[in-house]
Amino acid sequence: MEKLSFDSVKLGDTLPEITRSVDQEAIWLNAAASLDYNPVHTDPEWCARTSHLGRGSTVAHGMMTMSFMATVLSNWAYPVGGKVKSMESKFINPVPPGYVLTCGGRVIEKHFIGADRNYVTIELYANSHEGLRCAVCRAEVILP
């Protein structure tokens, strides 16, 4: 297989998917890692009392879902010295404990700027085990 590079990458190329199981333990661990202890993520009783988002349960951090999509990028590009230049995400559906997310992406643009600055645009997604689209993201990745 040809080594990944800006020259070798083609529009429509797909990035290998990853799968992550989200439970309350994982959400608490993410809260500690990010220092984001918002009760909508960490406090099941508060969520039940407020029925926040109409759910009555906690939801995973949006940044946790975004981090999974970032992992798709870094798994793909970092081994060859690529760099994540930017990420712009949109969170479409909440991710409660019990969801299994599958994240992947596809190359949609190539930008010919110059050596060490050439970059590709990736369209990313995070889908639940039930096929629900939970998040999308547009990312720019510099490739050597």
Added chain:
Amino acid sequence: MAVKLDRFLKTEKQKAFGYDFFLDAESYEVWDEVKIGAEYWSEQTFEVTREDMLAYAQGVMDPNPLFNDEEHARQSMYGELVPHPLFCVVIAFWCISTKGRGSWIRSPGAINPGQRIEVYDHFRIGDVIRVKQTAWDRWTRRDWHYLTYKLDYYDQNDVLKAIWYCTLILPESRAKLMEYVKTGREG
């Protein structure tokens, strides 16, 4: 009363950082008090340590050895431990105080609609990061109240490392925020 989370606290910063977001909620900045265009430097700096980078990678379930194995990273083309691309998130929560400017990021009742992050250079062990906050935009849509702050991350040499356009849908007033807080404190 917040859920007890002590068993998850491993790093020095995690142990020093309060996890009860109801505690200082009276002092949080709220949507209808924000002055767009105003700039503020965060009160705290974030000195990047090995354990911070490792804890973040583990917290986002990323086993990439570049993020988790210092020896592997040292022998890679990077030559050093690499931070996960969203490492700037923990820096923001650390640097933004529990009171005053930017503290809306902690608001109970907030909803995350989506985020934009730009990365200019990796954070490195030993970096001392300061965050400049700019009140960027405030708008309403379908009865929801959105707020964006632009967070500029500078290292000890004034090199811009990253920008986070941090956006949340917030309780629109202090009274609304305190409704959420009261429910939490009564638990």
